[in-house]
Amino acid sequence: MAKRFTDSLIWEKEWFMNLPPRVKCLVKYVRDKCDCAGIWYPNFKLASVYIGDQVTEQDLLEIDNGKQFKKLEDGKIYCVDFIQFQYGSNLNPASPVHRKILSIIDKHKIKQKQIVKPTIDKEKRFVKPTLDELTEHFKTKINEQQATIEAEKFFNYYESVSWKVGKNKMKNWKAAVVNWVGRMKTFGVKPTTISIDEIQMKLESIGNTKYSDL
Secondary structure: OOOOOOOHHHHHOHHHHOOOHHHHHHHHHHHHHOOOOOEEOOOHHHHHHHHOOOOOHHHHHOHHHHOOEEEOOOOOEEEOOHHHHHHOOEOOOOOHHHHHHHHHHHHOOOOOOOOEOOOOOHHHOOOOOOHHHHHHHHHOOOOHHHHHHHHHHHHHHHHHOOOEEOOEEOOOHHHHHHHHHHHHHHOOOOOOOOOHHHHHHHHHHHHOOOHHHO
C-alpha cells in the first residue's frame, strides 16, 4: 500500500466524534485500504476481522448522513473528498499519478465538482521555428543578406542545444532572436544596411579601377 496523507484533524470533527469506536475504526480502515482515487472494494467480513467487531455496509453509508462515503453503481465504495485531500483541487493530465486517477474517475463515472481537469493549452507549447520562418523574422531586424546568414547560425546553434536557453526550454524564439541581434551589436557585429545592389555597384567600381590606383 502506497504512503498517503492522513487527516489528523478528523478527531475534532463533530461527525467523527459522534461515531462509536467500531465505526471510527471502519472509517480509518476504509480510507487506508482504498485505492489512489479513494475507491474501496468492499469486504466487510475482512474489515470486521481486522477491527475486532462486526461492521456493515449500512454502518459506513450512514456516516455523517451519507456525506463521507458513497456506493457506486458497481457496488464499490467511494470516499468523498479523498482525492481533493490527497492531491488538491487540480489534477494535471501530464502527471502519471493524476492521469491514473482521472482514468479511474472516468471509468466509474464519478462526478466530482471539486476536481478540475485542466486542458493543455497547445498555443502555449513551444514549437521550434523553421529556417524559413527564422529568416523572414531576421529580415525585420537586419538586412536581407545578413538575415539569411544569421538565421542559419541561430537555427544550427539552438538545434544543437535542443532549443534550450541555459538549462531551460526556450519559450519564445522571437524574443531569442531579439537577444541574438542585440549580442551581435554588443560584440561588434554590426548589422549592415547595405543592399545587394550597392554591393554590386561597388564591385563593378573596383573592377573598373586600375590596379595602380588601388
